[in-house]
Amino acid sequence: MTLTVLEPEGLYPDTSLEQRIMGPSVRILQGACKASLAELPDALCEQADALMTLRMAVPAEQIARFPKLRVILRMGVGYDRVDRAAAAARGIKVCNVPDYGTQEVAEFAVLMALALRRGLTLYHDTQRDPSPARWGVMPHPAVRRQEVQTFGILGMGRIGTAAALRAKAFGYRVAFFDPALPNGADRAIGVTRCRTLDELLAKSDVLSIHCPLTRNTRGLIGERELRLLPQDAVVINTARGPILDIEALERVMREGHVAAAGLDVLPVEPPAEPVPALLRAYRDREEWLNGRLIVTPHIAFHTPQAWDDIRLKSAETMRDVLVEGLNTNVIPPDSD
Structure with missing residues (x-):
C-alpha cells in the first residue's frame, strides 16, 4: 500500500531526501x-495520509478536509498551531x-541579554x-556586570x-x-x-522564557x-509571544521597573494593526527606549544548519510514525 505525505508549503526544492528516508512505500507531494x-485544492487534501507543516496553522476546519489523515507533523518545536483536540477526535497523531x-x-536568548546588559544596543541606538554628548560612557539602568546577576529560566527543556x-x-x-522536570x-x-x-x-535579574505555549502558559507572565522581578530586570522571550503580556511589559518598562527586553516572538506574527504600544514606540524610535529593546522576527532558530536539521528530523519522524508505527515525538492528546 502506498502512503501519501503532503508538504503543502513547498519548503525545499525537491523531495529527494524525504523520499530516501521514508522509503518506496511513501509518495511525497508538495x-x-x-x-x-x-489554499489547497480538495483533490490534494483527499489523497493525504499525513501532513507536514512549518509555519501554517492546522485548525479543525482544515483537518476536516483530510479524510484519510493519520499523522500531522509540525516541523518545529512548538505545536500550538495544531488543533490537537480536533486531531485526537479523529485518532490522528x-x-x-x-x-x-x-x-x-539558546545562544540567541543569552546574546540578547548580553547585548542589553553590556550596553551594545544602547550605544548602537544613540550613535x-x-x-x-553621545560620544562616551552613558549611565543606563540596563548595563550591569554579568557575575552579579541571576539568569532565571522559565522552562528547563532542551533549549x-x-x-x-x-x-x-x-x-x-x-x-x-x-514543574515538569524530574x-x-x-x-x-x-x-x-x-x-x-x-x-x-523574585531572584531573576534576567528572565528568559523557554516554555511551550499551552493553555497553562498562555498569559503566564x-x-x-x-512587578515581582527585581528593579531593572531584563526580560527575554524566544519561546512564544502569547506567554508574555506585551502590553503589561510596555507599562512596566515605561515606568522604569523593567530596564530592558529582548523579543524574538510577538503575540501576533507578523504584527498586525492595532500594533502593540511597545512595538509602536520601537518603530517610532522613541528616545525612552534607547538601549532598552531588541525586536527580531522569530528568527532565533535560524542558521543554514538548523534548516537542514528541520528537514532531516522531520522526515525521520514521519517515517517512524507513519511507516513504522512508532510514537517518535508524538504529543499526547491530553498534554497541556
Missing part, C-alpha cells in the same frame, strides 16, 4: 501554499521536532545622534538547559522553574531549582509577574 491550508535549533535559540549552560559560562548565577536534573549542571514561579521571578 504544494505551494503561501498563507494557509485553505500529532508530532513535533523537538531537537532542532536548540543551540541557536545616530552626532552630538558630542532552557542549553541556555543555562551558556549563561553559566558568561558568569551568571542560574536559577530555573519547571527532581535531580538541575544538579547535573549546577543550577538552582525554584519551587514556584514567584520564587524564580503578566503585569503582576513582571
Whole structure:
C-alpha cells in the first residue's frame, strides 16, 4: 500500500531526501501554499495520509478536509498551531521536532541579554545622534556586570538547559522553574531549582522564557509577574509571544521597573494593526527606549544548519510514525 505525505508549503526544492528516508512505500507531494491550508485544492487534501507543516496553522476546519489523515507533523518545536483536540477526535497523531535549533535559540536568548546588559544596543541606538554628548560612557539602568546577576529560566527543556549552560559560562548565577522536570536534573549542571514561579521571578535579574505555549502558559507572565522581578530586570522571550503580556511589559518598562527586553516572538506574527504600544514606540524610535529593546522576527532558530536539521528530523519522524508505527515525538492528546 502506498502512503501519501503532503508538504503543502513547498519548503525545499525537491523531495529527494524525504523520499530516501521514508522509503518506496511513501509518495511525497508538495504544494505551494503561501498563507494557509485553505489554499489547497480538495483533490490534494483527499489523497493525504499525513501532513507536514512549518509555519501554517492546522485548525479543525482544515483537518476536516483530510479524510484519510493519520499523522500531522509540525516541523518545529512548538505545536500550538495544531488543533490537537480536533486531531485526537479523529485518532490522528500529532508530532513535533523537538531537537532542532536548540543551540541557536539558546545562544540567541543569552546574546540578547548580553547585548542589553553590556550596553551594545544602547550605544548602537544613540550613535545616530552626532552630538558630542553621545560620544562616551552613558549611565543606563540596563548595563550591569554579568557575575552579579541571576539568569532565571522559565522552562528547563532542551533549549532552557542549553541556555543555562551558556549563561553559566558568561558568569551568571542560574536559577530555573519547571514543574515538569524530574527532581535531580538541575544538579547535573549546577543550577538552582525554584519551587514556584514567584520564587524564580523574585531572584531573576534576567528572565528568559523557554516554555511551550499551552493553555497553562498562555498569559503566564503578566503585569503582576513582571512587578515581582527585581528593579531593572531584563526580560527575554524566544519561546512564544502569547506567554508574555506585551502590553503589561510596555507599562512596566515605561515606568522604569523593567530596564530592558529582548523579543524574538510577538503575540501576533507578523504584527498586525492595532500594533502593540511597545512595538509602536520601537518603530517610532522613541528616545525612552534607547538601549532598552531588541525586536527580531522569530528568527532565533535560524542558521543554514538548523534548516537542514528541520528537514532531516522531520522526515525521520514521519517515517517512524507513519511507516513504522512508532510514537517518535508524538504529543499526547491530553498534554497541556
